[in-house]
Amino acid sequence: MPGGEPKTIITNQDAAMARAISIAFPTTFHRLYIWHITSKFSVKLPHSAYKEYWREFQKAIWDTDNKDEFDAKWNIVVTKAGLTDHPWLSSMFDLRESWVPAYA
Numbered sequence: 001m002p003g004g005e006p007k008t009i010i011t012n013q014d015a016a017m018a019r020a021i022s023i024a025f026p027t028t029f030h031r032l033y034i035w036h037i038t039s040k041f042s043v044k045l046p047h048s049a050y051k052e053y054w055r056e057f058q059k060a061i062w063d064t065d066n067k068d069e070f071d072a073k074w075n076i077v078v079t080k081a082g083l084t085d086h087p088w089l090s091s092m093f094d095l096r097e098s099w100v101p102a103y104a
Helices: 015-024 034-038 047-062 067-080 087-094
Strands: 008-011 029-032
Touching: 008 015, 015 029, 029 034, 034 047, 047 067, 067 087
Parallel strands: 008 029
Antiparallel strands: none
16 A cells, blocks of 8 residues: 555454454554444444433443543443443443544
8 A cells, every 4th residue: 555554444243354454564553443343332222222322332332531431430330221241332331442433
């Protein structure tokens, strides 16, 4: 690439793409497309939990200034919603450094 490797590449959660980026561009930061993740909340969460807590998830994602604030808000809403053992939410929290703006 002219000018060297890109500083950041944003993709969906495709595992093959993530592997290829890490091999082809080892110094490039790979971020996940936030719209792709947030659009899945309505499908992955129980309907009642999504309806009642989506706005709080949005605030945790978009209205936090730093990592600690995001982690605290996320944990509060997950606990209030009774979703502490939800596999998809747990996996998204584990990947938070790749998609949450406070971690950028």
